[in-house]
Amino acid sequence: MICTYSRCLLIPFVKCSSSVSGPVRLLSYLTTLMMALHGKVALVTGAAQGLGKGFSEILLQNGAKVALLDVNEKGGKVLKAAFDKEYGPDRTLLLTCTVESEEQLKDAFQKTVDTFGGLDIVCNNAGIVNENNWEKCVSINLNGVVRGTYLALQHMKKENGGRGGVIVNVSSLAGLGPLLTAPIYTATKHGVVGFSRAMADASSVCDYGVRINMLCPSFADTSLLTCLTSDETAGQFISLRGVAEKMKDQFGVLEVSVVAENFLKLVTDESRNGEALMVQMQGASYVTFPKMSA
Numbered sequence: 434m435i436c437t438y439s440r441c442l443l444i445p446f447v448k449c450s451s452s453v454s455g456p457v458r459l460l461s462y463l464t465t466l467m468m469a470l471h472g473k474v475a476l477v478t479g480a481a482q483g484l485g486k487g488f489s490e491i492l493l494q495n496g497a498k499v500a501l502l503d504v505n506e507k508g509g510k511v512l513k514a515a516f517d518k519e520y521g522p523d524r525t526l527l528l529t530c531t532v533e534s535e536e537q538l539k540d541a542f543q544k545t546v547d548t549f550g551g552l553d554i555v556c557n558n559a560g561i562v563n564e565n566n567w568e569k570c571v572s573i574n575l576n577g578v579v580r581g582t583y584l585a586l587q588h589m590k591k592e593n594g595g596r597g598g599v600i601v602n603v604s605s606l607a608g609l610g611p612l613l614t615a616p617i618y619t620a621t622k623h624g625v626v627g628f629s630r631a632m633a634d635a636s637s638v639c640d641y642g643v644r645i646n647m648l649c650p651s652f653a654d655t656s657l658l659t660c661l662t663s664d665e666t667a668g669q670f671i672s673l674r675g676v677a678e679k680m681k682d683q684f685g686v687l688e689v690s691v692v693a694e695n696f697l698k699l700v701t702d703e704s705r706n707g708e709a710l711m712v713q714m715q716g717a718s719y720v721t722f723p724k725m726s727a
């Protein structure tokens with residue numbers, strides 16, 4: 434499959450451990466050179482587990498170098514060790530930080546650029562469900578995405594000497610329609626969609642050279658799903674636990690790899706800007722938003 438992103442082949446990653454012979458290692462090296470994202474630098478927030486881990490892995494499999502940002506230092510170290518073994522120690526950079534802190538996130542972006550020499554792909558993925566501590570949910574899910582988008586543009590937009598590139602902000606199906614069991618979560622994800630669409634239009638008009646898209650998955654097989662029915666995070670909506678469970682059964686639960694494959698489409702398809710890709714069990718489709726009058 435020829436990918437327009439860099440006119441290279443999107444080919445299955447040849448797994449290569451350190452114990453294999455020279456020719457195989459050479460093949461692995463040549464394969465990496467042919468990868469669609471070879472030479473690209475990516476940054477993923479919330480990378481230590483779940484969807485962020487899946488996004489980071491598919492970026493590595495396609496040749497990118499990846500900065501792994503997460504507040505969970507222990508989880509990040511476990512993932513970094515696994516990626517070092519699979520892809521080599523120079524392909525990833527682990528940075529422990531919270532997206533709630535301007536200072537920490539700014540420092541992480543700078544360390545990424547200083548280490549890898551630039552920035553081409555940013556995935557603002559970190560997110561939580563907490564209808565109890567709803568201010569924290571807004572702070573991470575919406576404010577964190579705004580912060581990560583602005584910091585990404587500082588480094589990526591052409592007027593700043595950046596290389597351009599793509600930002601994928603992770604929303605949800607709950608960013609397109611109301612999830613009655615989690616109204617604050619719904620609000621944050623709707624906010625991610627509205628903000629990202631406006632920023633994509635601004636980027637186009639101002640010629641930043643940066644595409645900004647949204648990923649809107651349905652329920653996916655990660656630890657976040659436990660928040661649907663947990664007293665601590667469901668808050669006053671715990672009485673709707675049954676409704677949440679029924680919705681999950683009706684919508685089904687996506688494999689992380691399926692969400693990651695659709696994430697890669699938003700990264701590599703240079704025709705997409707300001708678009709929301711909905712990922713559901715029955716497949717993925719781009720959202721058609723209502724046209725406003727001129």
Ligand SMILES: NC(=O)C1=CN([C@@H]2O[C@H](COP(=O)(O)OP(=O)(O)OC[C@H]3O[C@@H](n4cnc5c(N)ncnc54)[C@H](O)[C@@H]3O)[C@@H](O)[C@H]2O)C=CC1
Pocket residue numbers: 478479480481482483484485502503504505508530531532533558559560561573603604605606649650651652653654655656657658
């Ligand atoms: N799992 C699902 O059903 C769906 C998830 N999403 C979204 O996907 C994104 C990832 O969610 P999952 O992987 O499912 O959750 P997860 O809970 O498995 O992983 C979230 C990651 O983000 C990190 N994180 C949390 N707060 C952070 C902060 N303040 N700063 C930095 N890192 C932080 C966590 O440590 C964790 O590694 C979220 O934005 C979520 O809203 C969207 C649709 C469906």
Ligand SMILES: CC/C=C\CC(=O)/C=C/C=C\C=C\C=C\[C@@H](O)[C@@H](O)C/C=C\CCC(=O)O
Pocket residue numbers: 562604605606607609610611612614615618650651652653657658660661684711
């Ligand atoms: C509490 C959050 C739990 C897990 C993370 C997450 O984001 C899961 C979201 C899963 C499903 C949300 C569904 C929302 C559905 C309703 O809003 C309906 O209005 C359907 C909305 C869009 C459907 C698109 C379509 O098929 O037309």
